[in-house]
Amino acid sequence: MAEATPTTQKKLTHWPRTAKGGGKKACTVEGCKRPYRAKNYCFFHFKQWRQGDLPHSRYRTCSKPECRIKTFKAGLCEKHHGEAFKKDAA
Structure with missing residues (x-):
């Protein structure tokens, strides 16, 4: 009688790059x-x-031209928000 050899499956080490x-x-x-x-x-x-x-x-980015930093408040990054809504120190 011939002995049946079990089939070996190759284990994936990474997620396959399959197209949808x-x-x-x-x-x-x-x-x-x-x-x-x-x-x-x-x-x-x-x-x-x-x-x-x-x-x-x-993520949403700053609305100022050429600025691609994540928004902080009012559609502006933290830097531009601070410049636009600076409190007058009197």
Whole structure:
């Protein structure tokens, strides 16, 4: 009789980078043709989004031009809020 060998399964050491939508939908970043993974970004651009490197950050940013710091109050970062609503020290 032939002895049956048990099938070995390879254990995943990391989460697989699988595309959603069967790979039919592309990343929304202009010029990127990779299939999207989450938030309509491919795995590469999703990682950049999480780190805050893309224009659409994961939190609300200061409304001042060229300032991408997280908002503090009234749509401004702590620095710009302090400048805009400075109390007169008389």
